[in-house]
Amino acid sequence: MPNITASTLDAPPRTKGCCQPVAGLLPEATAAELARVFTALDDPTRVQMVRVLAEASEPVCVCDFTAAFALSQPTISHHLARLREAGVVTSSRRGLWSFHQLNPEMAPAAAEAVRMIRAAGRPGAG
Amino acid sequence: MPNITASTLDAPPRTKGCCQPVAGLLPEATAAELARVFTALDDPTRVQMVRVLAEASEPVCVCDFTAAFALSQPTISHHLARLREAGVVTSSRRGLWSFHQLNPEMAPAAAEAVRMIRAAGRPGAG
DNA sequence: CTCATTGATCGACAGACGTCAATGCAAGGA
């Protein structure tokens, strides 16, 4: 946690002008990667999907989701595609059904975000 | 981590039909809160802003950001407003300048996401 | 008071997004 205290809240003595150089910028690719992960999870439906996949012991098929959410099948398919494009989910067709699961090789940042979703609503997780 | 192994990848023996009830759904409000946090950080510029604020020892003013990013001042102001609305950042005007810092009382989920951004690009963080 | 500076707000625009109905398509079953 940053050490923001009342003293730092008092105006820093910038006697003239402003615009000090900022510090701590991430490499562009790193920031983009984080944004990509957050974008993949910036929708409540996709959060729930990831949650379900994280709790599931077996791969989940599309119809399971369409039954759980009040959304049309194309919309579910669309959200799954977005998660897949972000590398969070892998899909495999098997007969008529296509099964989906969390990608075991997802990026570390994505894995961390998934951990957040798993921890949410648990004892001791606001 | 979910226990997804090769064996679970083999087709679950759903002999007829599909659509098992899903388990692990979050309360609607919890999913929405997580999505809200992720939405606040789903842009590379905002990721960088949070990163800078997390690394800064003093509050940062808008002109610092306009100098750091190749973006117009209204755009910077817009991003800061979004972070503020999400409860990630607090702002305080002081004279001509308005200073911004991470909100020490941000939601736990937001704090966790900020921790992700701090950890990114550090040794041992993909 | 007059003027320059900082930053918030407004208006506009292009692009992305969530959603659905319709369609396409592969895999089984009759």
Next chain:
DNA sequence: TCCTTGCATTGACGTCTGTCGATCAATGAG
């Protein structure tokens, strides 16, 4: 072969978002 089923894709629609230029309010200097 034809029909049904599960799902991906397409096309369309309204909304949200990132960005900018222009403008405005507030502050401080002269």
